Amino acid sequence: MPVPRQFIINETIRNLYFHVPMWFTMMLLFAGSFIYSLKYLRSGKPEDDIFAAELTVVGIVFSILGMLTGMEWAKYTWGAAWSNDPKQLCTALSMLTYFAYLILRNGIKDEEKRAKISAVYNVFAFALSIPLIWVIPRMVDSLHPGNGGNPGFNKYDLDSMMRMVFYPAVIGWFLLGVWITTLRIRLKLIQHKEENSY
Amino acid sequence: MRFCKTLMMMAKKSALSILLLMLTTLIASAQSTQPEMADTMRSNGKIYVVVLVLATIFAGIIVFLVRIDRRITKLEKK
Numbered sequence: 001m002p003v004p005r006q007f008i009i010n011e012t013i014r015n016l017y018f019h020v021p022m023w024f025t026m027m028l029l030f031a032g033s034f035i036y037s038l039k040y041l042r043s044g045k046p047e048d049d050i051f052a053a054e055l056t057v058v059g060i061v062f063s064i065l066g067m068l069t070g071m072e073w074a075k076y077t078w079g080a081a082w083s084n085d086p087k088q089l090c091t092a093l094s095m096l097t098y099f100a101y102l103i104l105r106n107g108i109k110d111e112e113k114r115a116k117i118s119a120v121y122n123v124f125a126f127a128l129s130i131p132l133i134w135v136i137p138r139m140v141d142s143l144h145p146g147n148g149g150n151p152g153f154n155k156y157d158l159d160s161m162m163r164m165v166f167y168p169a170v171i172g173w174f175l176l177g178v179w180i181t182t183l184r185i186r187l188k189l190i191q192h193k194e195e196n197s198y
Numbered sequence: 199m200r201f202c203k204t205l206m207m208m209a210k211k212s213a214l215s216i217l218l219l220m221l222t223t224l225i226a227s228a229q230s231t232q233p234e235m236a237d238t239m240r241s242n243g244k245i246y247v248v249v250l251v252l253a254t255i256f257a258g259i260i261v262f263l264v265r266i267d268r269r270i271t272k273l274e275k276k
Binding site: 009010011012014015019022061065068072073076077176180183187190191 | 240243248251255270276
């Protein structure tokens with residue numbers, strides 16, 4: 001598939017099919033986790049808590065992959081792996097809040113207490129991630145496309161040929177992320193059943 | 199005799215300066231021909247950056263799946 005010829009990014013424009021869907025998948029999983037946390041707070045079912053926790057774990061894995069691929073990409077196009085770009089900083093902050101979610105869960109022994117506190121925390125973490133990832137980087141100058149004064153990939157970089165690859169790739173990564181999450185959820189549900197059976 | 203000596207010294211000095219000049223031009227030309235670093239990563243339109251990114255994602259997902267596999271094994275042994 002041909003891609004637009006551009007200086008500096010050259011062939012690395014193809015990373016669009018890998019780096020960007022990582023973050024999309026992370027966002028999907030975190031959104032799912034947010035919904036299940038709200039559900040838990042309404043229903044109080046331990047299954048909903050398991051769903052929320054596992055969605056967050058896989059979301060964090062995708063965020064780490066997105067961060068690593070972004071740093072590798074930046075090394076050869078922006079000149080440095082970490083250049084304190086606003087989007088890098090804010091995303092790192094958001095990732096830290098989710099790392100804290102895992103630590104919080106590990107820190108509480110009582111099951112019901114853990115589920116309730118982490119559900120409330122997760123709602124806050126998701127609410128915080130929206131301005132950190134989607135709003136603040138767009139209001140200031142950033143090296144990322146589509147922020148500050150830079151043109152977005154959408155305007156003229158992402159041509160129809162790239163769209164033909166990009167959208168199916170996003171769907172594929174979504175499916176992979178959701179499938180891995182279901183594996184973990186099924187595992188946890190079996191464990192939960194065993195623990196409560198005797 | 200003395201004149202000869204000074205002539206010799208001048209010749210030596212000029213030879214040295216010419217050598218120095220040649221050396222600097224050589225270094226300058228060498229610098230101008232290869233300014234780019236990390237040559238393999240930047241060769242062929244930086245395609246190896248894409249390879250690196252793919253390898254990272256693949257390795258990350260494999261490690262994660264192996265961890266899930268271990269948990270399943272643990273559960274099976276119960």
